[in-house]
Amino acid sequence: MLDVVHQPLLDIRNLTVEFATRRGTVTAVRHINISVGRGETLGIVGESGSGKSVTSFAVMRILDRAGRIADGSVTFSGIDLIAATDRDMGDMRGREISMIFQNPRAAINPIRKVGHQIEDVLLRHVQAVRSNVKEKAIDILKQVRIARPEERYHAYPFELSGGMCQRIVIAIALACKPQLLIADEPTTGLDVTTQKAMMELVIELTHKRGMSTVLITHDLGLAAAYCDGVVVMQQGEVVETASSGVIFKAPAHPYTRKLMRATPRPGATLRDLLEEERPARTPTSVQTDGSPLLKINNLIKEYPRQRVAKSMAKLFGRNASAADAEPFRAVDGVSFEIKRGQSVGLVGESGCGKSTTSMMAMRLLDPTSGSIILDGEDIGAIPARDFAKLPARKRIQMVFQDPTDSLNPRFTAARAIADPILRLGDVRGRDALRARCEELAQLVGLPRHLLDRFPHQLSGGQKARVGIARAIALHPELVILDEPTAALDVSVQAIVLNLLDELKSRLSMSYLFVSHDLHVVRLLCDHVIVMKSGRIVEKGSARQVLEAPQDEYTRELIAAIPHPPV
Amino acid sequence: MTAFDTAVEAAAPPATGLSATLKHARHVVTGNPITGFSFTLFILLLACALFGSFFVPYDPLATNTAVALKPPSLHHLMGTDQLGRDLLSRVVVGTRLDMAVAIFSVALVFALGGISGIAAGYFGGWTDRLVGRLSDTIMAFPLFVLAMGIVAALGNTVTNIIIATAIINYPLYVRIARAEANVRRNAGFVQAARLSGNGEFRILLTQILPNILPIMMVQMSLTMGYAILNAAGLSFIGLGVRPPTPEWGIMVAEGAAFIVSGEWWIALFPGLALMLAVFCFNLLGDGLRDIVDPQRRT
Numbered sequence: 001m002l003d004v005v006h007q008p009l010l011d012i013r014n015l016t017v018e019f020a021t022r023r024g025t026v027t028a029v030r031h032i033n034i035s036v037g038r039g040e041t042l043g044i045v046g047e048s049g050s051g052k053s054v055t056s057f058a059v060m061r062i063l064d065r066a067g068r069i070a071d072g073s074v075t076f077s078g079i080d081l082i083a084a085t086d087r088d089m090g091d092m093r094g095r096e097i098s099m100i101f102q103n104p105r106a107a108i109n110p111i112r113k114v115g116h117q118i119e120d121v122l123l124r125h126v127q128a129v130r131s132n133v134k135e136k137a138i139d140i141l142k143q144v145r146i147a148r149p150e151e152r153y154h155a156y157p158f159e160l161s162g163g164m165c166q167r168i169v170i171a172i173a174l175a176c177k178p179q180l181l182i183a184d185e186p187t188t189g190l191d192v193t194t195q196k197a198m199m200e201l202v203i204e205l206t207h208k209r210g211m212s213t214v215l216i217t218h219d220l221g222l223a224a225a226y227c228d229g230v231v232v233m234q235q236g237e238v239v240e241t242a243s244s245g246v247i248f249k250a251p252a253h254p255y256t257r258k259l260m261r262a263t264p265r266p267g268a269t270l271r272d273l274l275e276e277e278r279p280a281r282t283p284t285s286v287q288t289d290g291s292p293l294l295k296i297n298n299l300i301k302e303y304p305r306q307r308v309a310k311s312m313a314k315l316f317g318r319n320a321s322a323a324d325a326e327p328f329r330a331v332d333g334v335s336f337e338i339k340r341g342q343s344v345g346l347v348g349e350s351g352c353g354k355s356t357t358s359m360m361a362m363r364l365l366d367p368t369s370g371s372i373i374l375d376g377e378d379i380g381a382i383p384a385r386d387f388a389k390l391p392a393r394k395r396i397q398m399v400f401q402d403p404t405d406s407l408n409p410r411f412t413a414a415r416a417i418a419d420p421i422l423r424l425g426d427v428r429g430r431d432a433l434r435a436r437c438e439e440l441a442q443l444v445g446l447p448r449h450l451l452d453r454f455p456h457q458l459s460g461g462q463k464a465r466v467g468i469a470r471a472i473a474l475h476p477e478l479v480i481l482d483e484p485t486a487a488l489d490v491s492v493q494a495i496v497l498n499l500l501d502e503l504k505s506r507l508s509m510s511y512l513f514v515s516h517d518l519h520v521v522r523l524l525c526d527h528v529i530v531m532k533s534g535r536i537v538e539k540g541s542a543r544q545v546l547e548a549p550q551d552e553y554t555r556e557l558i559a560a561i562p563h564p565p566v
Numbered sequence: 567m568t569a570f571d572t573a574v575e576a577a578a579p580p581a582t583g584l585s586a587t588l589k590h591a592r593h594v595v596t597g598n599p600i601t602g603f604s605f606t607l608f609i610l611l612l613a614c615a616l617f618g619s620f621f622v623p624y625d626p627l628a629t630n631t632a633v634a635l636k637p638p639s640l641h642h643l644m645g646t647d648q649l650g651r652d653l654l655s656r657v658v659v660g661t662r663l664d665m666a667v668a669i670f671s672v673a674l675v676f677a678l679g680g681i682s683g684i685a686a687g688y689f690g691g692w693t694d695r696l697v698g699r700l701s702d703t704i705m706a707f708p709l710f711v712l713a714m715g716i717v718a719a720l721g722n723t724v725t726n727i728i729i730a731t732a733i734i735n736y737p738l739y740v741r742i743a744r745a746e747a748n749v750r751r752n753a754g755f756v757q758a759a760r761l762s763g764n765g766e767f768r769i770l771l772t773q774i775l776p777n778i779l780p781i782m783m784v785q786m787s788l789t790m791g792y793a794i795l796n797a798a799g800l801s802f803i804g805l806g807v808r809p810p811t812p813e814w815g816i817m818v819a820e821g822a823a824f825i826v827s828g829e830w831w832i833a834l835f836p837g838l839a840l841m842l843a844v845f846c847f848n849l850l851g852d853g854l855r856d857i858v859d860p861q862r863r864t
Binding site: 022362364385388389393394397398400401402405406407408409410411416419420422423424467470471 | 760
């Protein structure tokens with residue numbers, strides 16, 4: 001028993017995982033060695049397709065049917081997990097090893113009270129009996145710092161915010177006091193301030209209990225901020241293992257260096273994110289002639305609140321309460337302007353109204369009141385439905401957040417790029433159209449042979465390029481970028497951001513860049529607007545807002561961003 | 567699992583266009599014996615429907631009282647009926663009528679239900695309420711009784727059977743098309759199409775419809791079996807086509823009277839054909855789903 005203590009808690013030796021597909025066997029993870037000591041927090045960092053999730057699935061033995069552990073061993077405190085029976089694994093999961101998944105809403109049952117879901121785990125692993133289970137569940141809710149736990153015990157997941165749901169998931173994972181917690185991108189999709197709170201909670205709880213944690217993430221900054229050791233994975237292989245202090249000071253592997261370079265951080269310029277071999281170009285000078293292109297005045301968007309509840313109240317002869325009658329203001333009196341050649345960043349956390357504002361400026365959504373003036377013409381009064389066919393449509397275009405969702409799965413890349421030209425452009429004839437598409441593809445760096453592919457045959461970065469090509473096809477003056485890199489890996493993000501910057505100066509466009517990430521915004525924008533609950537809390541030059549924030553909320557936002565120690 | 571998908575993509579750049587679809591179809595058909603079987607059966611049924619009348623051994627309408635009520639033999643593989651007509655010939659020739667009713671009624675309901683359902687899901691509001699209430703009204707009746715009523719009111723013709731079958735299937739199509747259009751109405755690519763200057767109707771036809779088509783195809787195959795059953799059912803109770811036309815439903819109805827006296831083959835063989843056809847279309851639906859649903863391409 002004694003030597004068990006000196007052994008690592010989780011020891012992955014020479015692990016190889018294969019997937020049987022129609023196109024032959026794909027090796028997702030190749031001969032990797034990872035070990036996690038007792039009480040240690042280990043970060044596994046890599047981009048999509050690096051095999052980091054597959055590794056954790058293999059440890060938990062929850063690979064899907066096509067997957068197979070082809071080679072190697074996984075030992076958890078002396079127990080061989082690969083040889084364990086399904087029944088034994090069932091006992092291990094949740095009691096000895098727990099997992100937190102990426103999307104908290106998908107990880108909990110939407111139609112069961114959260115308290116009961118915590119009880120399920122406790123009862124399954126005989127950590128409680130019927131008589132004291134509720135008490136224990138409430139105690140765990142308290143530990144994950146849910147306010148008013150007795151009340152929340154009866155809540156359904158839809159009544160809770162994303163951060164609260166993630167706290168519930170953590171509560172379920174930690175309920176049976178496991179020895180190892182595997183967190184698979186636990187904060188992706190959460191706001192930075194929520195991310196900070198969540199990570200601090202996980203680290204505090206696991207440290208207090210002497211647990212080990214494996215944090216799987218694509219974000220080097222996050223791993224650096226919270227882990228003792230870091231494992232970097234690339235295409236199914238471990239390329240570097242080191243303590244987090246060492247890895248950020250002296251990254252040994254070229255891939256680690258590339259990742260670190262591509263991560264937006266304070267003090268870095270756009271060019272710094274790219275390969276070091278590339279000659280440093282002079283930073284793009286901003287040609288602002290000062291004339292305003294888009295002016296937004298006191299823009300308001302209201303949504304009616306709980307219409308059903310109101311009509312029900314009316315039906316039963318009761319007066320609707322004051323709160324019900326008052327409509328919800330998603331955007332509450334926003335004013336700003338974008339000058340020609342300027343790029344303005346619109347920053348805020350989810351629900352702050354930044355997307356609603358951009359959708360209204362885009363004329364896809366009708367404002368309740370306020371004016372949107374494009375080059376002296378008030379376009380806010382034109383209904384969104386009619387705006388599609390006006391010549392002004394050409395002047396404002398958009399790059400969408402999710403490159404996959406924004407491309408019709410049945411259109412080839414060329415057809416997608418040609419769509420705006422066919423409707424609003426002046427290029428006629430098949431050959432001319434094709435030539436224009438190829439020209440645009442070249443502009444955004446999309447290889448010509450990919451033009452005839454369908455979206456599912458393109459990578460994330462290539463899809464993003466198609467989306468950008470489509471947006472610039474009509475020579476717009478203003479392009480709204482709605483988190484254009486949120487769904488991309490950091491190395492791809494670096495390339496796309498540089499591309500956007502280059503296109504801006506070459507085609508003399510203005511950008512409205514909507515994002516939750518202040519560091520990314522700073523790279524591309526000269527002016528920043530910070531929004532919170534429908535209002536603008538701070539605006540100014542990017543430098544001023546980031547380095548000397550005036551508003552409390554802006555300071556909080558900046559402090560919450562984890563970044564690698566440079 | 568995104569990590570895995572990208573790994574697969576990196577391993578093998580996929581082929582494009584039609585050849586990839588054909589390759590995938592071949593994989594599904596050969597990879598799953600049941601799907602392969604249903605596709606073979608479907609081709610067989612189609613051949614019977616198109617060319618059956620050219621290769622059957624006897625005239626399906628010719629009576630010959632000398633050989634009435636003969637059990638299956640080498641001369642008459644499925645036996646003969648009370649008027650001495652060859653059952654094999656009648657079953658094979660009957661395929662055409664039953665298949666025609668199924669195909670035309672499904673095509674009709676696809677056009678009506680599909681388009682109104684997509685419009686309801688996409689536009690919402692009044693269109694949605696109108697289409698929704700119409701399908702609710704149809705759903706309020708026992709469907710077979712409704713079909714009986716329609717045929718009884720409109721008259722006993724093949725066209726009216728097709729119309730009745732289409733009407734009772736209408737709510738199914740509306741619901742599927744509506745739900746699928748509804749989830750896509752604010753998808754990124756639809757928003758992008760609006761930015762490109764597409765009008766609402768063009769978006770409906772070029773962006774939404776092609777994406778819903780595969781799901782509707784599966785539904786079509788599944789309702790096809792139901793349509794055959796429905797047409798045969800109407801004929802069985804005397805509301806369909808009239809004798810002596812060879813049709814499976816009437817043949818089962820005619821044969822039912824003879825089962826008591828021991829002449830089982832008259833009802834059995836057309837019934838068996840009916841069962842096989844319905845079975846075939848249901849299995850075909852599963853196979854089609856595997857072909858059109860890219861999620862299942864593991």
